[in-house]
Amino acid sequence: MQTYDKNEKSHIISDFRHHVSTAKADVFEEYGMEFIMGRREGCYIWDIDGKKKLFNCHSNGGVFNLGHRHPEIIKTLLKATESLDIGNHHFISVQRAKLAKKLASMMPGDLNYTVFGVSGGEAIDLALKVAQGHTKRNEVISTIGGYHGHTGLALATGDAQYREPFGLDTSHVKRVQFNEIQAFKDALSPHTAAVIMETVQSTAGIIIPEKTYMQEVRNLCTENRTLLIIDEVQAGLGRTGKNWAFEHFDIIPDMVVLGKGLSGGLYPMSATVIREPFMKIFNENPFIHISTFGGSEIGSEVTLNVLDISSDPNFLNHVNEMAALFSHGFETLQKKHPDLIHSFNQLGLMMGIKFTHNDLGPLFTKAAYESGIWSIYANNDKSICQLMPPLIITKLQVEEVLETMDKAIGKLKYYQVALKAKKAFKSIFS
Numbered sequence: 335m336q337t338y339d340k341n342e343k344s345h346i347i348s349d350f351r352h353h354v355s356t357a358k359a360d361v362f363e364e365y366g367m368e369f370i371m372g373r374r375e376g377c378y379i380w381d382i383d384g385k386k387k388l389f390n391c392h393s394n395g396g397v398f399n400l401g402h403r404h405p406e407i408i409k410t411l412l413k414a415t416e417s418l419d420i421g422n423h424h425f426i427s428v429q430r431a432k433l434a435k436k437l438a439s440m441m442p443g444d445l446n447y448t449v450f451g452v453s454g455g456e457a458i459d460l461a462l463k464v465a466q467g468h469t470k471r472n473e474v475i476s477t478i479g480g481y482h483g484h485t486g487l488a489l490a491t492g493d494a495q496y497r498e499p500f501g502l503d504t505s506h507v508k509r510v511q512f513n514e515i516q517a518f519k520d521a522l523s524p525h526t527a528a529v530i531m532e533t534v535q536s537t538a539g540i541i542i543p544e545k546t547y548m549q550e551v552r553n554l555c556t557e558n559r560t561l562l563i564i565d566e567v568q569a570g571l572g573r574t575g576k577n578w579a580f581e582h583f584d585i586i587p588d589m590v591v592l593g594k595g596l597s598g599g600l601y602p603m604s605a606t607v608i609r610e611p612f613m614k615i616f617n618e619n620p621f622i623h624i625s626t627f628g629g630s631e632i633g634s635e636v637t638l639n640v641l642d643i644s645s646d647p648n649f650l651n652h653v654n655e656m657a658a659l660f661s662h663g664f665e666t667l668q669k670k671h672p673d674l675i676h677s678f679n680q681l682g683l684m685m686g687i688k689f690t691h692n693d694l695g696p697l698f699t700k701a702a703y704e705s706g707i708w709s710i711y712a713n714n715d716k717s718i719c720q721l722m723p724p725l726i727i728t729k730l731q732v733e734e735v736l737e738t739m740d741k742a743i744g745k746l747k748y749y750q751v752a753l754k755a756k757k758a759f760k761s762i763f764s
């Protein structure tokens with residue numbers, strides 16, 4: 335992989351600033367984090383200068399569940415290009431049929447059909463469309479702090495900071511506190527077409543609901559003939575130690591949305607898995623929903639390979655073993671830094687560290703970066719940093735991450751003082 339010297343790097347940043355996003359370039363400059371991803375392999379990413387190396391402890395929310403450039407998936411991708419391409423979304427397809435059958439075999443109940451897309455947001459939009467079309471109702475309930483993407487219908491269910499700048503009409507969406515059953519009951523009405531929630535809220539900081547809450551939501555949806563859409567774009571594919579996070583709660587959703595990790599980090603793919611009765615909406619005209627690139631044939635081969643790897647019981651055991659090591663390490667860290675660490679949220683390798691102050695999430699992101707870890711604070715709760723390492727992480731690497739976290743936490747007090755004194759990241763970090 336080519337490396338770039340300081341001068342070349344500053345030209346790239348300038349091109350980005352002037353032709354992609356001025357504001358983004360400014361933010362990274364202010365944080366003193368002008369990292370440009372060059373070499374990437376397994377759990378690690380390197381700056382294009384070839385020097386700065388980071389452990390990817392965010393995995394782009396699960397895109398890199400299997401690490402960067404998994405050798406087996408690359409082989410599958412290359413082999414697929416020998417005979418395939420995107421395919422034609424009008425035709426019946428060998429690859430899409432195989433992949434949808436595989437997904438059905440991994441899902442409980444009659445979650446037997448899949449509509450493929452390219453992004454998580456697109457797959458969420460489709461789920462909401464199906465619910466509104468099937469029920470002939472309009473209202474949607476979503477949860478505060480929940481995140482489902484930036485496309486039209488998905489965006490309407492999300493946080494105000496992402497939709498208000500675009501003036502989107504959200505009058506049909508009721509947003510309720512996650513994990514509070516009374517708020518949910520108050521919002522549910524004969525007009526509710528769908529309830530949409532992540533099994534574990536990720537952008538809100540790895541918020542894990544009570545099992546009884548999820549089960550009551552499920553039952554109330556059934557009674558009200560409202561469709562339950564579960565977003566597993568981040569929580570699915572072994573991330574929590576089971577194929578699907580909803581399995582921890584013993585519920586069967588009406589639709590399950592998958593994305594990110596389905597791609598193997600190499601070929602975009604998303605999926606809306608739908609219970610059999612709700613596919614009737616497509617009976618009269620099967621062409622009322624189209625995604626030209628959704629379920630591309632090369633991508634389907636990649637995703638089949640991802641599913642084979644991530645659903646292997648040995649792989650899931652590995653995830654649970656690594657999760658137990660983290661859990662033990664977290665106890666030690668919390669004892670050592672009680673004034674800084676409030677708590678840890680964890681389901682499998684879906685983990686978050688909650689600090690005692692809102693400043694500390696962004697400061698930890700910076701301190702971790704300086705120490706060699708890439709971990710991002712939760713955009714909907716800045717006191718929390720998300721920890722989502724690749725699921726292929728080894729025992730030695732868990733130790734490495736815990737040691738680096740300890741070092742980074744050790745820097746937080748200094749950063750806090752400096753931030754107060756100077757009021758800007760730029761002046762304290764550059």
Ligand SMILES: Cc1ncc(COP(=O)(O)O)c(C=O)c1O
Pocket residue numbers: 395452453454455456458481482483484532536565566567568593594
């Ligand atoms: C839980 C969840 N759902 C949906 C999405 C949207 O996915 P995409 O960015 O591929 O549209 C995201 C993206 O981060 C997500 O985290």
